[in-house]
Amino acid sequence: MSFGKYSKRFDFSDNGWCEGDSNCRILKSPNFDPRPKNTPIDLLVLHSISLPEGVFGGNEIENLFLNQLDTSKKIFKPLLNLKVSSHFFIRRTGSLVQFVSMQDRAWHAGESSFLGRVRCNDFSIGIELEGTDFEKFNDAQYDTLENLILSIKNFVPGVSFIASHSFIAPGRKTDPGPYFDWKRVREAIETAKKNIFLFP
Numbered sequence: 001m002s003f004g005k006y007s008k009r010f011d012f013s014d015n016g017w018c019e020g021d022s023n024c025r026i027l028k029s030p031n032f033d034p035r036p037k038n039t040p041i042d043l044l045v046l047h048s049i050s051l052p053e054g055v056f057g058g059n060e061i062e063n064l065f066l067n068q069l070d071t072s073k074k075i076f077k078p079l080l081n082l083k084v085s086s087h088f089f090i091r092r093t094g095s096l097v098q099f100v101s102m103q104d105r106a107w108h109a110g111e112s113s114f115l116g117r118v119r120c121n122d123f124s125i126g127i128e129l130e131g132t133d134f135e136k137f138n139d140a141q142y143d144t145l146e147n148l149i150l151s152i153k154n155f156v157p158g159v160s161f162i163a164s165h166s167f168i169a170p171g172r173k174t175d176p177g178p179y180f181d182w183k184r185v186r187e188a189i190e191t192a193k194k195n196i197f198l199f200p
Contacts, residue, residue, distance in 0.1 A: 010151040016101035023144075029065045029099040031085035031107050036122050041102070043124040044149065044162045045109055047086065048131040048176040051076075056092045056130055065089070065099045083107060086126040088148060094140025096148065102156065112168040114161070114199075120168050125152060125159070133177030142181065146188035153194050163199040 011019045018024035035041075051060035052075050063069040064079065071080040086108040089097045100106040108126030109119075117123065129145065131137050153159050162185070165173040182200045189196050 009154070010096070010148055012102065012151070012155045016103035016155075018096075018098050024096045024098055026098050027062055027066060029085040029106070030067055031065065031083045032100040032104045035103070035105045039122050040158050041123055041125060041156050042158045042160050043114055043120065044152065044159060045120060045124045045126050045165055045168060046145075046162060046176050046180070047108060047126060047128045047165045048133070048137075048180070049089075049128045050130060050132050054132050054134070061089060061128070061130065062097065086128040088126070089128045089130070090141050090144050090148070091130050092138050092141065094138065094144040096144055102152070109165070109168060111172065114163060114168050125156075129176060129180075131176065131179075133174050133179070136179045137176075137181070142184055142188075146185060149185070149189065149196070150192050150194060153196065160195065161197050161199060167199045 010024055013019040018026060049061055050056060051058070051064060060069060065085045067083065069076055069079060071077055085099050085106045087098065087100045087102055087106045089099065102125055105121050106126050107121060108128070109121045109124060112118070112120040114120050127145065127148065129137055129141055149162065165175045182198055186198055
């Protein structure tokens with residue numbers, strides 16, 4: 001399937017992992033469980049993350065999702081015993097890492113609700129972008145995100161919504177923050193003629 005100017009697509013195997021793509025690195029997180037039976041996936045949740053806050057380019061986020069973060073360091077002590085993950089992580093460079101199969105439930109949303117439904121992890125795919133609430137994201141990240149969204153839509157046609165973490169967990173979460181360019185993402189979706197509704 002062609003995505004027009006968004007020609008860099010990601011391919012997925014039937015088990016929900018990136019397949020045959022050097023642009024998508026796989027690191028399997030232990031932090032997941034099966035989705036409830038007969039629960040269709042229709043939501044993408046966008047997050048931002050940095051560890052330590054505002055520091056980019058290290059391996060701490062990967063280590064967090066792999067339960068390998070050095071919590072003996074004072075700055076990471078509050079994260080001791082935290083078990084979290086996301087399906088995908090987009091670095092500042094635009095490189096993509098997958099931690100959990102889309103067929104499984106990653107632990108990214110926490111206490112959450114979307115259009116009257118609770119437990120968003122059950123029916124969503126989580127995408128983390130390396131960033132903060134206080135600065136813009138990079139073009140390379142948007143390029144990867146836009147192509148990832150369209151590739152997921154091709155793999156999971158039922159995906160109809162994209163929401164911020166702050167939308168599904170108001171008052172508890174603020175990411176991906178005010179500098180995230182929702183207009184750019186909307187234009188990419190419209191250019192590809194996909195029916196996906198955004199909830200910033």
